Amino acid sequence: MAENLLQARGGDRKGRGQAKSPFGELYAASQQSRVRVFAENSPFDSKDQLKGRGYRRSDGSDGRPKAWWTEVAEPMLEEELNWLRSEIYRSKATPLMRRLTAVERFKA
Secondary structure: OHHHHHHHOOOOOOOOOOOOOHHHHHHHHHOOOEEEEEEOOOOHHHHHHHHHOOOEEEOOOOOOOOEEEEEEEHHHHHHHHHHHHHHHHOOOOOOEEEEEOHHHHHOO
């Protein structure tokens, strides 16, 4: 019966299942390199585009720049920069970026 319950949840202790445990997913996410991209000095009328893409606004009170920002996985960085350059800045701008460690990403 316990084996049936484990299989119903997507796996068993012998590793035959396809689903990862929540801890396994958290661990895998912690191993991925992430970059925080800041859209400093972006035009005011681009705020809806930025919000729609998942950017958040920082007022600068927590040590971050006063800017819209998002976090992207390292492999997606070039795509995000190209989007910012073509849709927001409309130039070859180089946005402020900060590489994040797992400790920085998951601290309270």
